[in-house]
Amino acid sequence: MPLYRAQRFSGFFAVRVQLWRALGSASGRRVAIYVQLVTLLLLTSPGWGERLNPDLGEPLTAAEIGALAKTILPDGTGLPAGSGSAAAGGELYAVHCQACHGADGTGGINDRLAGGQGSLAGPAPLLTVGSYWPYATTLFDYVRRAMPYQSPGSLSDDQVYALTAYVLFLNGIVAENHELNARSLPAVPMPNAGGFHSSYTEHPQPSDPG
Numbered sequence: 001m002p003l004y005r006a007q008r009f010s011g012f013f014a015v016r017v018q019l020w021r022a023l024g025s026a027s028g029r030r031v032a033i034y035v036q037l038v039t040l041l042l043l044t045s046p047g048w049g050e051r052l053n054p055d056l057g058e059p060l061t062a063a064e065i066g067a068l069a070k071t072i073l074p075d076g077t078g079l080p081a082g083s084g085s086a087a088a089g090g091e092l093y094a095v096h097c098q099a100c101h102g103a104d105g106t107g108g109i110n111d112r113l114a115g116g117q118g119s120l121a122g123p124a125p126l127l128t129v130g131s132y133w134p135y136a137t138t139l140f141d142y143v144r145r146a147m148p149y150q151s152p153g154s155l156s157d158d159q160v161y162a163l164t165a166y167v168l169f170l171n172g173i174v175a176e177n178h179e180l181n182a183r184s185l186p187a188v189p190m191p192n193a194g195g196f197h198s199s200y201t202e203h204p205q206p207s208d209p210g
Contacts, residue, residue: 072141076186079137083181084162086169092159093166096148105129105170110149114170117191130171134196136188140164140180161185 072078098108105114105128116126125131129139144160146152155163161180168174174188 070141070144072137072144074135074137074186076137076182079140079182079185080157081182082157082161083179084158084160084165085179086162086165086174086176089159089162089164089166089169092155092163096155097163100149105167113167117171120192120195128171129167130173130191132192132195134190134193135186136164136168136173136180136190137186139167140185143167 070078094103100108100110101113102108106112111128112126113129116128116131119126119131133139140160143163144153144155144157147163148154164185165174165178165180168180168188169176169178171191173190174180178184180188
């Protein structure tokens with residue numbers, strides 16, 4: 001099943017609205033409902049969309065899919081080439097992040113990024129990158145996918161490494177000149193690394209009934 005780039009799919013709904021307006025009687029409304037049901041059945045029939053292309057979208061190219069398929073695992077698998085440090089990330093943070101997250105990762109209009117270490121077991125736990133996140137690689141993955149808010153995906157890999165380093169620096173986890181790259185980032189010790197446990201490895205697998 002190919003992936004599609006979404007387009008406006010207004011034809012079906014326009015037909016439905018026109019039918020409802022033109023056929024104001026109860027019988028007319030029943031006709032409109034029948035047309036709608038038949039159309040939905042056609043849309044869900046195997047291969048129909050590919051044969052008639054009812055404005056559902058355009059198939060994505062391999063290059064477009066590759067640009068979206070950027071998965072980084074906790075152990076660093078999938079990290080790209082490049083590098084960056086907090087020294088380089090401070091200016092980037094001021095331009096792309098400070099308006100939402102505050103000058104030092106606190107006090108912004110959006111999620112707090114820094115502080116809260118040691119608060120998770122207390123009455124008012126503060127969930128931040130430094131107090132809660134178990135893997136530094138997750139921070140890189142999230143920034144590259146979703147930030148900055150107004151133009152996600154616009155940062156280069158070097159810039160993402162630098163911003164990742166800066167947020168970790170704000171939490172006292174790495175030094176300002178510590179260079180992060182595909183080798184050093186997975187090795188960054190996160191304060192809450194031991195606070196998560198995998199449900200896939202702790203529960204025994206069901207025995208073979210045979």
